[in-house]
Amino acid sequence: MSEAVAAQTKQTNPGTQHDRIWVRYTLGQRVLRFAIYLAVVIAIVQSIRNINIIPEFLYDAPEQMADLFNRMWPVDWAHYPDSVHTALVETIHIATLGTILSVMLAIPVGLLAANNFTPSKILNFLARLILVSSRSVNSLVWALLFIAIFGPGPLAGTMAIAFRSIGFVGKLVGEAIEQAHAGSIEALKAAGATKSSQLNYGYWPQIKPAFWSIVLLRWDINVRESAVLGLVGAGGIGMTLDTAMNLFQWERVAVILIAIFVIVILAEILITQVRKRIL
Template sequence: MASKSEFSGADSGAEWERFDTRQRLIRYFLTLGVLVILAAAWRSMDINYGYVASAPNEVMDLLTRMYPPNVIYTSEIVGPLLETINISILGTALAIVMALPVAFLSASNTTPNRWTYLFGKFIVSFTRSVNVIIWALIFVVLFGPGALAGVLAIAVRSVGFTAKLLGEAIEEIDRGPVEAISATGASTFQMFIYGIIPQIKPAFISVATFRWDINVRASTIIGFVGAGGIGVALQTNINYFKWDAVLTILIAILGIVLVSEGISAYLRGKVS
């Protein structure tokens, strides 16, 4: 029988702390450290506090000048919007073509040797680490302003991502069926078509549509450096302070982004 004193006695510990002293010190120092870094970061940015104070007003002013959106302008942005979608589709298609060999190189079970593996991994991480707008800058220098530079920027930027995910799918395939196909006397290429491709096809479709979805967003901005699409029109209108037209464009972008997201989600749901 438990005595009542177990609940009331001072010796059983009326005080309770969640952390012991050392843990608490560490937590305080971590919190303090984060705060110091934040404060230092804020101070060293040389932010003009006049701007900060007026920012809410400026944003409100912007919003009132944007509304209502310029409906008449809608007809003028159909062309650039189509170009944006074209860029995203061609860029994604080109990316997939380039990513396939890279994927097989960067998958440990299909790469010929260590060096090809490292080479595959290098392409994957390098193309992924350079932002699409930087690729666009480079390709505008090479091919001049226009959609071609945009397509190439989107394509090159997407290679790493696409190849990485496809490579992972290849690494996860079941060796059994592949072996069974080659045991029937099939050639290497036939083994590929019947044993490997059916296994990576769902991953392939979902990676492609997922990347296309990302690329639709990316192709709305590469116009800022002259690489085609709706971004060119957006920048022009901002520079001329035509805010009602800007809002029209923003709504249009929102529209295509949401539609492409829906399509991409639908297709991915279908293959899984």
């Protein structure tokens, strides 16, 4: 039956006598894929060649790790109330204050970066330059800079967290504003609404879920980053960790590492619960 149908189809449609060959990728696409794979392989090979790896250190790495864990055991839990708890609370304060300050500074920059809210090419460029500059400098570098200005301590860490977060928060807020639907905005403009009214009643209801998601995510990231800023003297639990490592107090190092791990997990759980309540 199927052969008869095929024969009838060939008689009625002579042009279909030649079978079509299906090819997944064209020649140009195959060449491009090969070029990308080749570039990745070359990059990996060049990276391995330029990184000085000492084989002797790799051979005894398991023994060194086992020796380090042996030094950390038993864990000195009695050290936690003395200095770890205070430093841990200070770390959370640095992350929280830095996040709040970054939001206050990032919102105006994000508004200037959104071309549908600020129709000025010059202001858009300047705002995006600020956002890129903030993201391109690592938080440890910001911490070193503010340590030179304010001296060692939590103030330098707070400022480092804030200036590092401006680019993240401002970029995502600006993109959320640019993706807002223009219908309600145009209606407000037609009614003679001011810029602040357009922002409060047109943009804010649309970007509110994204805004809180961005702020919560950034706070979660800042809790992790503020835990290591103390390694360069910017306050928090990192300073306690650096002191314990310099004094080879490995039992106390274990307590600090466990405390950092627990606070990161608790922050993740808190963020998840808050997102469920707000969003």
